[in-house]
Amino acid sequence: SQKIEQNSEALNIQEGKTATLTCNYTNYSPAYLQWYRQDPGRGPVFLLLIRENEKEKRKERLKVTFDTTLKQSLFHITASQPADSATYLCALDIAYGQNFVFGPGTRLSVLP
């Protein structure tokens, strides 16, 4: 069956460290993968998109990798700050640009 998993439901790290979040999927072949941030009581906000032929994408302190062989994406936040605390969702394109499916999310807490 098709499934998307994100490493842990919650992740706690110390300020200044690098946070690494994982998105694994089975029985999908996405051409694109996106990462979103969601704060409590608000809608998700787009962060990054990575295509299947791209190994890595960076934006400021954020880095995303996409390994279609492992069926995995890693999302890194370097020099993490308490303001980075939020839930992070990965989203897979499942119909070559026509439809999306979201992972369950990982709640990140950056401790001062």
Add this chain to the structure above:
Amino acid sequence: DAGVIQSPRHEVTEMGQEVTLRCKPISGHDYLFWYRQTMMRGLELLIYFNNNVPIDDSGMPEDRFSAKMPNASFSTLKIQPSEPRDSAVYFCASSQTSGSYNEQFFGPGTRLTVL
């Protein structure tokens, strides 16, 4: 632009009542998506429109749910009759071209409670 606008922000109703959720997408966006979010099931796509035409409604849970987009600036999601298991946060999102190629802009959501 004010972003995606949803109303109401909160809705409390009793089982069996009709509920109508409203969405105004960002001007110029040609895709509109309706999602439902719960703790148990996460964020689920219910239906999406392209240029006001419904493209995929396979995520709509039952015939009690219906969605319309009469013009480029307005969409509704209706539940009739509502049931307690419909309690969730409903999000509307819009994007230009394909949502997968470009970012989706989400509204603030409508928190629905069915008693």
